[in-house]
Amino acid sequence: MRVVLLLIDIIGPISIGYFLKQKNLVKPAFNDFMIKLNVRGLFTVLAFVAFWKLKFTAEVALIPIAGLIILFVPYFLGMAITKKVEDPLERGALVVSSMLGNTSTLGGLLCFMLLGATSFAYVQVIGVLQSIVLILFCFPVCQKFHDMADTQRGLSKKRTFREMFFTWNQVSILGMLAGAALSLGGVKQPDCFAPFFAALVHISAWIQFLPVGLLLNFAAARRQLNLNVLKLIPLKFIVMPAIIWLFCFFVFSDKTITATLVIQSACPVAINTVFCCALYGLKTDTAMAAFVSTTIVFLAVLCPIFFWLYL
Known part of the structure; x- marks a missing residue:
């Protein structure tokens, strides 16, 4: 039943979004x-309920360290495996694709x-880190x-500190802080929140994946599916899970934390990669090819493995 629900929550909204786009x-x-x-x-409501339940x-305080490894090791590896790519616009798309994973949604x-x-709350910690890294680094x-390609296109406006760190897109952080305060204060979460939380997770997945279909x-994606894009598959699904598992083996005794971080490290390319490339004039087709190919491999290969390991 969980496999069926996972497929419905992913394939359903993407298919509907794609149909709406075609028509x-x-x-x-x-x-x-x-x-x-x-x-x-x-996201704000989910973060509030998840962090309230979190012990x-x-x-738990060491999870951000693992999150930084998940984000920055792929950057350096992506820079290394794409050094022979001559077009800076294509290389930039590949490097960003190697960094950003579909950690929060999928x-x-x-x-x-x-x-x-509890695992979902750990995911929110990784999600916050990725949002910060997206703005400050990606x-x-x-x-x-973009500058290496000597183009005049792109975003030239200088953002203020407030514009970078205090936007409505970061409002879920307030939900996390409120939930964490209740948890640390010893306030017990009512039992009725469990089914409410489960329903919101599925609703959130549909709302998140519907724009993906659009x-x-x-x-x-087919035009840009080349060897450079395919190099991301072993990086995402073999190298990073192995590195994170090894890190967790020496650092964490909590099996839920380890399992969560391994899954997070093996997530496919995020759709945010396409948004970044479009914003700065990089090759969006390359990012789309990376997103589609890694998502298909994740659903067909990685998901069954994780169900077998952790269900």
Whole structure:
């Protein structure tokens, strides 16, 4: 039943979104609304409930270190395996694709279904880190490759500190802080929150994956599915899980934390990669090819393995 629910929560909204796109039944504003509703609304509620249930320990405080490994080791490895790519626009798309994983949505859904609400709270910690790294590191990386290509396109506006760190897209952090305060204060979470939380996880998945279907471009993905893109598959699904498992073996005794981090390290390329590339004039077709190919491999190969290991 969990396998069926996972497939429904992923394939269902993506298929509907792709159908709506093909029939021109929705406007771009609808896509923006769905993304904002999920990031600013449902993510905040989910973070509040998940962090309220979370028991804070010394090991939980070490999760951000693992999160930084998940984010930055792929960056350096991505730089190394793409050094022969001559086009900076393509190389930039590949490097960002190697960094950003679908940790919050696809990884979060899988962790919740296999390991429960506590695991989902750990996922939120990784999600916050990725959001910060996206703004502070990935954007400058994209700008770097954009400048290397000697183009005049891209975002030239200098953002203030407030614009970078205090936007509505970070409002879920308030939910995390509120939930953490209740947890640390010893306030017991009512039992009725469990089914409410489970329902919201599935609703959030549908709202998150529907815009993915609206953005899918299979023709572009097929055109750019080359050896450089395929190199991301062993990086994402073999190298990173092995590194994180080894790190967890020496650092964590909590099996739920270890399982969560291994799943997070093996997540496919995030759709945010396409947004980043579009923003800075990098090759979005390359990012789309990386997103589609790694997601298919993850669903067909990695998900069954994780179900076998952790269910």
